[in-house]
Amino acid sequence: MTDKEKSSNRIVIVGAGISGVSAAESARKTDQKARITIVSREPELPYYRISLTRFLAGELSEEQLPLHPQQWYDERRLQLLRGVEVTAIDVANKILSLGNQDTLPYDRLVLSMGAHAFIPPLQGGGKKNIEVLRTRKDAEAILEKAYTNRHCLIIGGGVLGLETAAALVRRGMDVTVVEAFAWLLPRQLNRPAGERLSGYVESLGIRLICGARIEMFAGEEAVTAVVLESGETLSADMVIVTAGIRCNSSLARQADLKVNKGIVVDSRMGTCDADIYAAGDVAEHRGIVYGAWMPALQQGRVAGINAAGGTADFPGVAPSYIIKVLDIDLFSIGEIHPADGSCQVFEEHDEDRYACFVFQNFHLVGAILMGDTSLSPRIRALIENRVRCREILIEAGSGRDIRERLQAGVGGK
Ligand SMILES: Cc1cc2nc3c(=O)[nH]c(=O)nc-3n(C[C@H](O)[C@H](O)[C@H](O)COP(=O)(O)OP(=O)(O)OC[C@H]3O[C@@H](n4cnc5c(N)ncnc54)[C@H](O)[C@@H]3O)c2cc1C
Structure with missing residues (x-):
């Protein structure tokens, strides 16, 4: 190894899901010289995990699954080790053990090992099929x-x-x-x-x-x-x-990093070890493991920038879902199961759509849109910015009133 190589930042990313790949991409944008390696247990090129159901339905072919072709990694000098598992982290010496018996040193580490499907421990659970x-x-x-x-x-x-x-x-x-x-x-x-x-x-x-x-x-x-x-x-x-997920956090536990439901991170996606970051489904930020694509992508970016010596923060997002379930557009955000009478709930039932808006202390705290999700950006902004919505609520008698006022841009500015 030359002196020049020794002095460059060696960033290793464990896991090549969307959080790992976006960490690698933003680390490269932040540091042109860093040596960046992504270690992926899966043998395939990193792919759109969210598209697996469309693949199952026959709507997408296997050629349409990868996030990027191999050339994309080569052009960015991102070394991608496929079909290789990281089996241990030696945090004192900053060395990873790999399943192929190799070792891999790092200066900064990003843990983006994602999650696995949870199978409830039921009698007969080990059977085929x-x-x-x-x-x-x-x-x-x-x-x-x-x-x-x-x-x-x-x-x-x-x-x-x-x-x-x-x-x-x-x-x-x-x-x-x-x-x-x-x-x-x-x-x-x-x-x-x-x-x-x-x-x-x-x-x-x-x-x-x-x-x-x-x-x-x-x-x-x-x-x-x-x-x-x-x-x-x-x-x-x-x-x-399909009964939920559990974080792939065993490597982090073995390395004595702080783990609750996921690896505990701060807003820089830093763990309790100053040189180790975590992002995506494996990470727990302010008590939340998002288990969703967009937060994984955003957290990966933040982890990658910080691992490469830059500065970025993940502000947290109100847990929300924009989903197309079986051709029905759905949007759901925030508190949709109000626990007590301190909330005002407005519903709109229509032939083609359903909407529900939950307010507390003149603030919108949750909403569901079904069929027509065009109001979702406005609703998200009102909730995330904790905007007071007094004008929207004055003499509102129904969900339709609320929707029409939101559409007309009333209040909350
Ligand atoms: C079928 C399906 C549909 C989904 N649809 C949606 C959707 O519509 N909307 C939405 O928001 N979210 C959806 N999700 C969830 C979303 O895909 C995940 O939140 C997101 O992919 C998480 O990305 P990640 O990078 O954190 O983890 P992952 O994508 O799980 O990637 C982690 C990678 O790390 C690897 N790894 C783990 N341990 C090691 C190790 N020790 N060494 C090396 N590699 C390791 C894993 O094998 C994996 O390849 C869906 C998920 C599935 C499965």
Whole structure:
């Protein structure tokens, strides 16, 4: 190693999801000389994880999945090690151990290991044909079975569960979704919006069972049915579990970094070790693990800039979702399940759309838009900037009044 190389900043990024790739890109923009290496456990070129359901549905080919071609990394002098796992971090000596027995020194480290699908510990959980959808390999495994098996049971009526269900219906499968909560998308929707969505989902030929919990998986080697706590048995050739995620934080725990639900970071995405940053689904910022694409991208940028010697902050964002579930546009932000009577709730039910606005102390604190999400930028700005909305509320009697005032730009300026 030459002296020049020794003096340059060696930035290593663990994980090549959207947070890792955006960290690498912004580190390069900040420091032209740094030696930047991305270590990726997955063998493929980094890809759009959010597009896996469209891949499953046959709407996208595998060529359309990568974020960038290899040339993009070469042009930016980003060394991409694919199919290589980081197995340990020696923080005292600043060296990573790799699964291929190599070691990799670093000056600054960005941890962007993402998350894995959570499988509830149920009896019979180790059987064949119980699948998850997190990686391209998972999608390929599901597709192999989608051709040969008929009935698919999906556990979880969140966005991932519903999009997976729709994709497999398109592949000709018989699909049932089981949701433990009383309605769909409980994190993003209130009951009226969730029930409205149910009607649409059922119209696509997906069978829905809400308010039901799985007790166990039945079958010999492979799953053949699931048994609900009610005692009902539902036959299944394949089960796909979409019951949330857990951070891939074991490396950080072993290295004695502070970890709660995720690796605890400050607004610079710094961990408790001055030379280690974390971003994306593996990171916990102000108590929140976002588990979503845009925050992962933004956090990755901030981590990359800071790791390369620049200065950037992640301000936090109000947890929000702009989702297209099965062709229905949805927007959900902030407090949508007001816990007490201190909130005023306005709803608008229309044939094509539903809206709900939640106010507290003259401030908009949460909203749901379904069918027409054109107001989402204004709503986000009002919530994130904690704007007082007195004029919007004066003599407002319905959700329609609120929507019309928001559309007309009334108040809150
Ligand atoms: C099918 C699907 C659909 C989704 N749809 C949406 C959506 O519509 N909207 C939305 O906001 N979000 C969506 N998400 C969530 C979104 O994709 C994630 O929030 C985002 O991809 C997180 O990016 P990340 O870089 O933090 O982590 P990841 O994308 O999980 O990347 C982490 C990478 O690190 C690798 N890694 C882990 N440990 C190691 C190690 N020790 N050594 C080397 N590499 C390692 C992992 O294998 C992985 O490749 C969806 C997710 C899935 C699975």
